[in-house]
Amino acid sequence: MKRTIFTLILSVGAVIAAYAISLEKEVYQADVVIYGGTSAAVIAAVEVSQSGKSVLVVSPDQHLGGLSSGGLGFTDTGNKATIGGLARDFYHRVYQHYQTTEAWPWQERSEYGNKGQGTPAIDGENRTMWIFEPHVAEEVFEDLVKENNIKVFRDEWLDREKGVKLKKGVIKSITMLSGKVFEAEVFIDATYEGDLMASAGVSYHVGRESNDTYGEIWNGIQKGAHHHGHYFKSPVDPYLGKGDASSGLLPYIQKGYPGENGNGDHKIQAYCFRLCMSNHPDNRVPFPKPKNYDPSNYALLARVFESGWDEWFDKFDAIPNRKTDTNNHGPFSSDFIGGNYAYPEASYEERNQIIEAHKQYQQGLLYYVSHDPQVPLEVREKMQSWGLAKDEFTDNGNWPHQLYIREARRMIGKEVMTELEVMGEKPVLNSIGMGSYSIDSHNVQRYVTEEGHVQNEGDIGVHPHDPYSISFGAILPKKKECENLLVPVCVSASHSAFGSVRMEPVFMILGQSAAVTAVLAIDSNIPVQEVDYNTLSKRLVEKEAVLYLEK
Numbered sequence: 001m002k003r004t005i006f007t008l009i010l011s012v013g014a015v016i017a018a019y020a021i022s023l024e025k026e027v028y029q030a031d032v033v034i035y036g037g038t039s040a041a042v043i044a045a046v047e048v049s050q051s052g053k054s055v056l057v058v059s060p061d062q063h064l065g066g067l068s069s070g071g072l073g074f075t076d077t078g079n080k081a082t083i084g085g086l087a088r089d090f091y092h093r094v095y096q097h098y099q100t101t102e103a104w105p106w107q108e109r110s111e112y113g114n115k116g117q118g119t120p121a122i123d124g125e126n127r128t129m130w131i132f133e134p135h136v137a138e139e140v141f142e143d144l145v146k147e148n149n150i151k152v153f154r155d156e157w158l159d160r161e162k163g164v165k166l167k168k169g170v171i172k173s174i175t176m177l178s179g180k181v182f183e184a185e186v187f188i189d190a191t192y193e194g195d196l197m198a199s200a201g202v203s204y205h206v207g208r209e210s211n212d213t214y215g216e217i218w219n220g221i222q223k224g225a226h227h228h229g230h231y232f233k234s235p236v237d238p239y240l241g242k243g244d245a246s247s248g249l250l251p252y253i254q255k256g257y258p259g260e261n262g263n264g265d266h267k268i269q270a271y272c273f274r275l276c277m278s279n280h281p282d283n284r285v286p287f288p289k290p291k292n293y294d295p296s297n298y299a300l301l302a303r304v305f306e307s308g309w310d311e312w313f314d315k316f317d318a319i320p321n322r323k324t325d326t327n328n329h330g331p332f333s334s335d336f337i338g339g340n341y342a343y344p345e346a347s348y349e350e351r352n353q354i355i356e357a358h359k360q361y362q363q364g365l366l367y368y369v370s371h372d373p374q375v376p377l378e379v380r381e382k383m384q385s386w387g388l389a390k391d392e393f394t395d396n397g398n399w400p401h402q403l404y405i406r407e408a409r410r411m412i413g414k415e416v417m418t419e420l421e422v423m424g425e426k427p428v429l430n431s432i433g434m435g436s437y438s439i440d441s442h443n444v445q446r447y448v449t450e451e452g453h454v455q456n457e458g459d460i461g462v463h464p465h466d467p468y469s470i471s472f473g474a475i476l477p478k479k480k481e482c483e484n485l486l487v488p489v490c491v492s493a494s495h496s497a498f499g500s501v502r503m504e505p506v507f508m509i510l511g512q513s514a515a516v517t518a519v520l521a522i523d524s525n526i527p528v529q530e531v532d533y534n535t536l537s538k539r540l541v542e543k544e545a546v547l548y549l550e551k
Contacts, residue, residue: 027173027181028153030054032518035158035174036190038066039504040488040511042141043086044188047515047543049148053522057145057152058174058182063401064145064152066192068504069138070402071274074317074325075130076503078436080123082467084546087508088128093140095129098122098320103136106280106321121320131319134276134392134400156180157348164199169483171200186484186518186528190511193344194409194490202477202485203412206344207266208444208495214418218439218460218496220262227461230443232331234307236300238454249448251297254338258447258457268344268407269442269458269499270335273362273400275326276392277316284387285398287370290363295372297364300454301332302374312369312379316386323389328442331456336361337446344408355403363399406442406502413492414529415473422497424465430533431469431547432517432540433509438463439499460499467549470501472536475514476529483527486514509545516540 032048034041037059048055063069068090075091077083083091097103104112113121121131145152156176158164163175173183174196189196198204210220218225241247249255259265278284315329328335336358343354369375370383388398419439420426444458474492477485488510493501516539521528537547 025175025179025181027183028056029183030056031184031522032056032186032188032515033058033174033182033184034188034190035196036489037061037064037154038190038192038489038507039068039090039141040066040507041188041190042144042511043090043508044190044488044511044515045150046086046144046148047512048519049150051516051519053519055150056182056184057150058156058176059152059154060157060191061401062154063138064141065138066504067274067402067404069134069141071134071276071400072325072404072504073132073134073137073276073319074327075505076437076440077130077505078438078503079467079549080126080128080130081549082434082436082546083505083509084544085509085540086512086543087505088544090140090144090508091128091130093143094132094136095122095127097136097140098129098132104321106278106283106323112318112320133320133323153180158195158199160195160199164196166200166482169479169481171482171484185522186486188486188488188511188514188518190489192405192408192489194411194487197411197477197485197487197490198409200482200485202481202487204409204490205412206409207268208264210264211262213264214416214420214494216419216494216496218419218462219494220264221259221457222460223258223261223455223457226459228459229311230328230330230333230335230459231456232304232454233309235451235453236303236307236331238300238448238452245452250300250454252300252332252337253446253448253454256447258445267341267444267458269444270328270337271340271343271358271404271406272328272334272336273358274404275324275334275362275400276319276389277324277326277386278322278389279386280322283322283390285390286387287366288363288397289367290360292360293364293367295368297361298368298372301365301368302372304330304332305374305376305379313382323392334362334365335442337443337456343405358403359399407495407498409490410495410498411477411487411490411492413473413487414476414478415471415492417471417474417491417493417497417501419494419496421471422464422468422500423462424468428469428471430472430537432472432475432513432536432545433470433506434467434546434549435470435501435503435506436464436467437500437503437506439496441495441499460496464500466551469548470506470510472533475510475517479527479529483529484521486517486528488514512543512545513540516543
């Protein structure tokens with residue numbers, strides 16, 4: 001009897017201890033758990049919720065929407081007929097916002113239109129709007145979350161070393177650095193970095209494949225391929241002392257040979273912040289002088305101006321209320337070429353250092369162009385009429401909260417999208433959405449040519465002949481690696497193909513497709529790779545997704 005009582009006491013103690021541990025770990029369960037706070041993450045969550053399944057969003061970010069709410073308001077749409085489903089609903093909601101008088105505090109609505117915008121700013125016929133302010137996009141994402149009763153855990157970071165619990169190729173749970181544990185039937189990695197995918201042991205690639213890998217043309221090193229004008233059009237000396245190689249290189253020029261054309265490397269296209277600027281006197285903040293500001297870092301830009309280049313303001317793309325989505329333009333601009341190579345695999349601390357370095361570089365650039373006497377006077381004076389938009393990113397010194405992660409890890413999944421599919425040379429028979437934008441890679445490296453001049457490399461802008469379909473297999477890991485994970489952002493694509501796929505509307509499209517796949521897998525209790533494509537495509541079409549366009 002004593003032994004029985006003792007055993008009972010031990011059993012009760014074990015239950016209490018287990019309960020205490022579960023409380024400490026804070027275990028949360030849902031049918032689908034989405035890791036990430038990007039536009040794809042929000043759209044995927046909305047789809048899961050509207051399909052009647054429980055969903056949790058676990059976001060490292062405080063702000064939802066990724067680049068769509070982080071400064072990229074001049075949307076890279078391509079052919080808008082390819083954008084359907086919940087992605088189109090997002091742009092319809094943006095349109096509805098700008099129909100109100102209250103939406104125009106800094107500009108008359110009649111002053112803003114389509115002329116010179118490059119893409120229809122306000123599409124009244126289709127009741128969509130493709131160009132918008134960052135805070136408007138964030139409000140739309142937050143409205144979607146609220147309307148669909150989606151629980152979001154913010155500032156939660158995956159324990160990348162031991163936070164993914166796998167059993168026979170199935171993710172059972174993911175644990176955050178905070179200790180929170182999330183369990184689900186299906187997981188979706190909707191981050192720009194692919195951290196969950198990588199931690200789950202799914203194959204991926206960082207950098208450029210060689211052209212031989214997939215039989216491509218525009219992958220690998222591309223010296224001489226200058227499609228966007230982001231190169232040195234006139235000879236510019238790269239040395240501290242002009243003509244004196246022994247004096248050393250100016251900042252932001254790499255040493256050594258850039259490699260042979262068509263060869264692969266592990267370098268990635270440049271990142272930058274997409275800045276929201278204002279030229280309204282009551283809504284602009286002067287460009288801050290960053291700590292450790294050193295004007296000599298921008299001596300190369302002075303030589304670019306000296307060469308006669310005059311395109312500094314060419315990518316101050318107008319968005320509503322006298323603001324811009326300002327992007328990189330020219331041979332020396334906001335892209336911090338070479339400053340991001342370590343980012344995809346870096347620790348969180350190292351990534352923060354890389355992000356801060358990008359911020360310091362870009363803030364220093366703005367201050368330099370606004371103040372340095374080596375900058376042409378007319379450029380300096382015009383630049384001083386601009387500043388950061390006072391009513392954007394108000395909790396972050398008016399600076400965007402999201403660095404433009406143009407490319408990080410890319411999954412090597414069940415199928416790999418290549419430029420052959422993008423360019424229409426190879427058919428896609430199992431479409432889950434469409435893309436249409438050009439194969440778009442920003443520069444990857446800056447080097448010294450054999451002639452002794454500075455030059456950029458990696459800038460690609462090749463236009464597909466027609467919109468193209470994206471294969472179902474591009475969001476699926478190989479079944480032998482993981483059976484309950486979907487990856488709609490770090491999709492299975494080559495470097496060159498990803499250059500087109502990586503647009504925000506496409507990420508939203510793929511987010512919805514991933515969510516529908518997750519729901520079907522749960523309903524049939526099967527791995528995501530075994531979801532019947534005919535059933536999936538029918539469900540997507542019912543939800544007004546666009547899978548193919550008639551030619």
